[in-house]
Amino acid sequence: MTGERTAGEAAPGEPPKPPERRDPQEQHRLDERLKSFEGRTAVADGEGRDPVNEPMIRHWCEAMGDTSPAYPEIAPPTMLQAWTMGGLAGHPVGSTRTSAYDELFGLLDDAGCTSIVATDCEQEYLRPLRPGDRVRFDAVIESVSPRKNTALGSGYFITTRMDIRVGTDLAGTHRFRVLKYAPTRRSPRPEPSPTGAAKAARPRPVVNRDNEGFWEGVAAHRLLLQRCTGCDTLRFPWLPGCGRCGSPEWETAEASGRGTVFSHVVMHHPPFPAFEPPYAVGLVELVEGVRMVSGITGVPYDKVRIGMPVELEFLRVEDAKGSMELPVFRATAEEAV
Amino acid sequence: MTVRAGDALPPLRVPITRTLIVAGALASRDYQDVHHDAEAAKEKGSPDIFMNILTTNGLVGRYVTDHFGPRARLRKVAIRLGAPNYPGDEMVLRGEVTSVADGAVEVAVTGANGIGNHVTGTVTVRLPDADAPRTDVPAASSAGPAVSAAPAEDPR
Incomplete structure (x- = not known):
């Protein structure tokens, strides 16, 4: 046929893959046999179901x-093909598709090409279709490509051309190309689903020599800050030296656990597997004067307010990686909604 | 309405919902399971259900007639599919007039989704001013006022 294209172009996306190993002679015989269907009738005087x-x-x-x-x-006009479709029940057996068409598809099924996807549709509309019109149609197999490797799998492009008539008027023409292919196995599409999110483990704290004292405190349900012994400045997070005077000497000081929301954000996007958005993350200013980033609990994400009093609590997390405890801040009773 | 080669059609954003995919498949009488059954689609190597070509064809036709108005008539729609339209994605249809001759306007259309180009195609549409002598358009429209005004005033 004219207008035949490199069928591989129609493969969604990627460059052609190297051909799979097949017996070349056997492949050639099959290709020849498939090619012999070109020009044969696919549908003879089909009738629209409605x-x-x-x-x-x-x-x-x-x-x-x-x-x-x-x-x-x-x-x-773009409904043209819909009037020719067999629907759920299909066209009555033997009424529409020819044996040539069924035979071609049978050969392809036998060759492992059991899946089908449409790649091209070219329609010309010559006369409008109106309610009451009864359509009849004929189709011919225009071309069968050699075996092609596509992103979906290896297979054959089959092009048919259909004429759709109402009485003796040609209402439209419909050229349709499908890829009949052997599907390539692939991993399921990753999607950020809420159910998947609930199962994912939360990230673990990174505990090192500089901050291990803090996490030991958490394990004992104590919120420990560092106090510089050079200048008495409290600091958080834990660091090896004082940000004010530079002294490496420090001692721990236990925080009371009371504070207020200094600022906050609500996370909507991007989703992180362990957390289900939206959720609030607060910057809490402790009464001792230092600030910590932490979760705000006991209040809906959209009710968190700057200045809201909060109180320390320890959140026990049980998930796929085991259990752990984290310091979070709960809105105190009088503010909770 | 003066149409010139190079004119761009305003883009149309189409959210690809499961509902659209299934409704389009059923409206086009296409009961292939890959267009409504996610499990069956996975069995066949697809990560999810995907839009059928008839729906894409219908959307491309609608995109062009939305722009040129209800009295413009589609003459030809030729499309090629690329990246599938999966649920949760969005397709943005864009069009550019590539030629105007004897009242027939040719528009190059693309529909890009989050993966790539779902569709590329060419649509030929006949504008009503060239249709005056035709007999296949409804009587009301051939008797209408100055035909060139109709599509330009379409608020969409």
Whole structure:
């Protein structure tokens, strides 16, 4: 046929993969046999299952969001193929597809090409279809490509051309190309689903020589700060030296656990597997004067307010990686909603 | 409405919902399981259900007739599919007039989703001013006022 393209182009996305190992002679014989179907009739005088009708036009327009007032007085021209479809029940056996068409598809199924996907559709509309029109159609197998490797899998592009008539009028032509292929196994598409999020483990604290004292405190349900012994300045997070005077000498000081929300954000995006958005993250100013980033509990994410009093609590987390405890801050009773 | 080669159509954003995919498949009488059954789609190597070509065809046609108005008539729609339209994605249709001759306007259309180009195609549409002598358009429109004004005033 004219207009035949490099069929591999139609593969969604990627460059062609190297061909799979097959017996070249056997492959050649199959390709030749498939090629012999070109020019054969695929459908002989098929009949539309329903006449062109307003309900199907309306359903189509609803699905497409097409509000054009031109319909349903005429059918949307792009419905052309819909009038030829067999639907769930299919066309009555033997009424539409020829044995050539079934034989071609049978050969491809036997060759492992059991899946099908449409790649091209070219339609010309010569006469509008109106409710009451009864369509009849004929189709010919225009071309069968050699075996191609595509992103979906290896297979054959089959092009058919259909003429759709109403009485003796040619209403439209419909050229359709499908890829009949052997699917490549692939890993499931990753998607950030809320159910998956609940199962993912939370990230663990990174405990090192500089901050291990803090985490030992948490384990004992004590919130420990550092106090510089050179200048008495409290600091958090834990660091090896004083940010004010530079002294490496320090001692621990236990925080009371009371504070206020100094600032906060609500996380919506990007989703992180262990957390289900939206959720609030607060910057809490302790009464001792230092600030900590932590979760705010006991209040909906959208009720967290700057200046809201909060109190330390320890959150026990049990998940796929085991259990741990984390210091978080609960909105105190009088503020909780 | 003066149409010139190089004119861009305003983009149309189409959220790809499961509902759209299934509604489009059923409205087009396409009961292939890959368009409504996620498990069956996975069995066949696809990560999820995906939009059928008839729905894409319908959306591309609608995109062009939305722009040129209800009295413009589609003459030809030729599309090629690339990256599938999976649920949760969004497709943005864009079009550019590539030629205007004797009232027939050719528009190059692309529909990009989050993976790549879902569709590339060419649509030929006949504008109503060239349709005056035709007999296949509804009587109301052939008797209408100056035909060139109709599509330009379409608020969409």
